[in-house]
Amino acid sequence: MIINQILSFLPARLSQTIRTLPEGVRQDIEEIRCRTGYPPELITSQGVYNQTEQVVAAFTSQEAQEMLQKISHYSLYTLEEELRRGYITVRGGHRIGLAGHVLTENGRVLRLRDVTFFNIRLAKQIIGAANSIVPQLYYEGRWLSTLIIGAPLTGKTTMLRDLARQISEGIAARKIGGRKTGIVDERSEIAGCVSGVPQNRVGPRTDVLDACPKAEGMMMMIRSMSPEVLIVDEIGRKEDTEALLEALNAGVSVMATAHGYQLDQVRRRPALTPLFESAFFQRFIIVSRNRFGGAAHIRVLNQSGRILFSGEG
Amino acid sequence: MIEFLGALCIIAASTLIGFVLASRYNQRPRQIRQWRSALQSMEAEIIYGRIPVGELAVHLEKQLPQPISCFFQYLQDALFKEGYPLQDAWRQAVLHYWPQTAMKTAEREVVLQFGTTLGTGDVANQKKHIQLALAQLEAEENEARRDQATHEKMMRSLGFLAGLLVVLLLI
Numbered sequence: 138m139i140i141n142q143i144l145s146f147l148p149a150r151l152s153q154t155i156r157t158l159p160e161g162v163r164q165d166i167e168e169i170r171c172r173t174g175y176p177p178e179l180i181t182s183q184g185v186y187n188q189t190e191q192v193v194a195a196f197t198s199q200e201a202q203e204m205l206q207k208i209s210h211y212s213l214y215t216l217e218e219e220l221r222r223g224y225i226t227v228r229g230g231h232r233i234g235l236a237g238h239v240l241t242e243n244g245r246v247l248r249l250r251d252v253t254f255f256n257i258r259l260a261k262q263i264i265g266a267a268n269s270i271v272p273q274l275y276y277e278g279r280w281l282s283t284l285i286i287g288a289p290l291t292g293k294t295t296m297l298r299d300l301a302r303q304i305s306e307g308i309a310a311r312k313i314g315g316r317k318t319g320i321v322d323e324r325s326e327i328a329g330c331v332s333g334v335p336q337n338r339v340g341p342r343t344d345v346l347d348a349c350p351k352a353e354g355m356m357m358m359i360r361s362m363s364p365e366v367l368i369v370d371e372i373g374r375k376e377d378t379e380a381l382l383e384a385l386n387a388g389v390s391v392m393a394t395a396h397g398y399q400l401d402q403v404r405r406r407p408a409l410t411p412l413f414e415s416a417f418f419q420r421f422i423i424v425s426r427n428r429f430g431g432a433a434h435i436r437v438l439n440q441s442g443r444i445l446f447s448g449e450g
Numbered sequence: 451m452i453e454f455l456g457a458l459c460i461i462a463a464s465t466l467i468g469f470v471l472a473s474r475y476n477q478r479p480r481q482i483r484q485w486r487s488a489l490q491s492m493e494a495e496i497i498y499g500r501i502p503v504g505e506l507a508v509h510l511e512k513q514l515p516q517p518i519s520c521f522f523q524y525l526q527d528a529l530f531k532e533g534y535p536l537q538d539a540w541r542q543a544v545l546h547y548w549p550q551t552a553m554k555t556a557e558r559e560v561v562l563q564f565g566t567t568l569g570t571g572d573v574a575n576q577k578k579h580i581q582l583a584l585a586q587l588e589a590e591e592n593e594a595r596r597d598q599a600t601h602e603k604m605m606r607s608l609g610f611l612a613g614l615l616v617v618l619l620l621i
Contacts, residue, residue, distance in 0.1 A: 212501075214496055214573045215502050
């Protein structure tokens with residue numbers, strides 16, 4: 138079971154509590170939050186799971202230290218980069234967000250020193266999350282460059298990950314062959330790599346640049362691995378746009394995500410306007426999720442903004 | 451005839467004891483030197499490879515000669531089979547390994563102290579602790595060499611002479 142992969146990091150009493158939870162709740166856990174001085178918090182797709190608060194005592198700073206030690210396999214020096222970025226990806230593709238006291242030098246973040254807040258986000262790959270949109274994105278033998286737009290926690294990345302898998306594996310039912318796919322995974326969220334090996338199923342023809350800055354990574358990928366489709370998460374900065382235009386010149390299709398609620402809102406972002414001027418993206422997918430736990434609503438738009446598909450995903 | 455054989459036995463036995471004691475003086479600097487090269491390998495793996503301690507123990511066990519490769523075997527056992535946290539595993543492995551060697555408590559303390567700092571800091575920090583342990587072990591090694599120079603030969607001849615003395619007293 139997925140949650141077992143992270144139980145070994147947790148303080149013994151907390152992992153014991155989780156083991157004794159009802160099966161349904163255990164399967165449904167999305168986040169485990171530990172804050173020094175307060176009881177740990179479990180978040181399921183239904184919201185905060187309240188019953189633990191009475192049972193579990195406050196998370197102590199001693200436990201916080203031990204937890205960080207366990208996460209680093211007792212080798213803190215292996216996490217230097219992670220302590221600067223503020224999150225760690227562990228086996229299974231789960232991400233542990235960190236906060237606490239930050240050391241700075243000349244105004245730049247050096248690293249976290251006292252890590253006192255943890256947010257363990259369980260990775261749940263949903264195979265088939267992109268099923269409903271795939272038919273709209275493949276046209277005359279090629280994948281169309283697509284931008285997935287959605288607010289945080291709407292499942293953009295989940296969809297992108299499954300899209301990557303389907304592009305790479307090919308879709309036998311529709312006689313689409315697998316394509317060379319390159320993922321630039323700046324935050325280790327798409328492939329969830331540990332030591333460079335993807336923990337999520339991203340397909341047999343996929344190459345991954347893990348923890349690589351997006352703009353630079355896209356250029357590296359295009360130059361070195363000649364992908365047919367490039368997958369990248371959360372574009373939005375000026376450098377990203379430049380790299381994407383480079384990809385356009387190289388004839389590479391791009392699947393990307395961006396934060397936002399509506400197409401117009403994204404279109405107005407100054408850094409992204411060149412992409413719209415050059416008609417870079419041929420499809421837009423708007424994902425919205427009304428309430429916590431509700432199913433996502435998906436709309437697929439073409440370049441001129443006409444709705445090609447609308448439905449629950 | 452019997453007396454002669456008995457005397458020979460006594461002399462042989464005590465000479466052997468002398469040689470064993472002498473070989474401890476001979477082994478100690480060599481084993482300390484092994485530890486120093488082990489620490490240097492660790493330094494390289496930590497600084498250039500950022501390799502976690504568990505994996506590092508596997509590498510070093512393969513790379514290094516006996517007897518020190520045994521230590522890394524014990525460390526792996528304590529870490530993976532018994533699931534101790536690193537600090538406890540290191541301590542256990544040291545305490546298990548030390549009686550099998552010619553090394554003394556002074557260098558054991560250095561290694562134990564080093565174990566409490568392993569894996570608890572960033573690379574720069576780790577490097578400092580390794581350098582400190584290396585310097586301390588070097589001092590121990592020099593002392594062990596001085597001991598070797600003065601005691602090794604003495605122990606050998608002392609073993610033989612002690613046997614001779616016993617024989618003479620008995621005759």
